[in-house]
Amino acid sequence: MLGRLYERENCSAARALELVGERWSLLIIRNAVFAGMTRFSDFERRLGIAPNVLAKRLDGFVTAGLMELREGEYVLTEKGRELGEVVVALTEWGDRWAAPDGPPIVFRHAGCEGVVHLRTTCEECGGSPTMAEVVATAGPGADPDRLPGRDTG
Structure with missing residues (x-):
């Protein structure tokens, strides 16, 4: 949805941002998950978003499998509903800062x-580490030459 890909990144966060990283995207998802919105007109009215921008976002969500278009309504899929957790996490950060x-x-x-x-x-010890205690390591889908934080040339 960004209009460009993070082609140099081998990172799931970057891939997720390609789907929901544009302005309005997470607010649309927020309203779908927590307010049960499904109709174009409800999103448009509640968010005050331009219809052309909303149409582009919703079409992108359908293409990405985050929503399904059913009888004129945009219904979240399981993939889309799980973004509610991202909204909760971002909201908690916003509440703090x-x-x-x-x-x-x-x-x-x-x-x-x-x-x-x-x-x-x-998942090993059940503890709740701070971000200072969390390190990023290569996973099974990693390209060792393109790990986050590495200079890619």
Whole structure:
């Protein structure tokens, strides 16, 4: 969706940004996941987004398999719904660093009303490491010459 690819990057974050990295993209996803929006007119009215921009984003989401067009409605797929976790993580960061009056939105568990947070968890020991304790290493899909942080020429 960016109109260009991160061809020099061998990185899943870069690939994800190609799909949802443009302005409005995560807000559209946010409204679909947490407000249940499916209609073009609802997205347009609620977000105040230009119709041509909205059409391009929604068409891109359908092409990428994030949404399906069903009887004039844009319905999230499982792939699209999982982006709700990205929205929660970005919101938590924004609450900490960009919300001087406190969180404008609180995500709650529908079952018990508890506040929902995302945590970084080690699958080996179950601990919650800080970002200072997390290192990036090559995974099974890595190109050793194009790892994040490496000079690619």
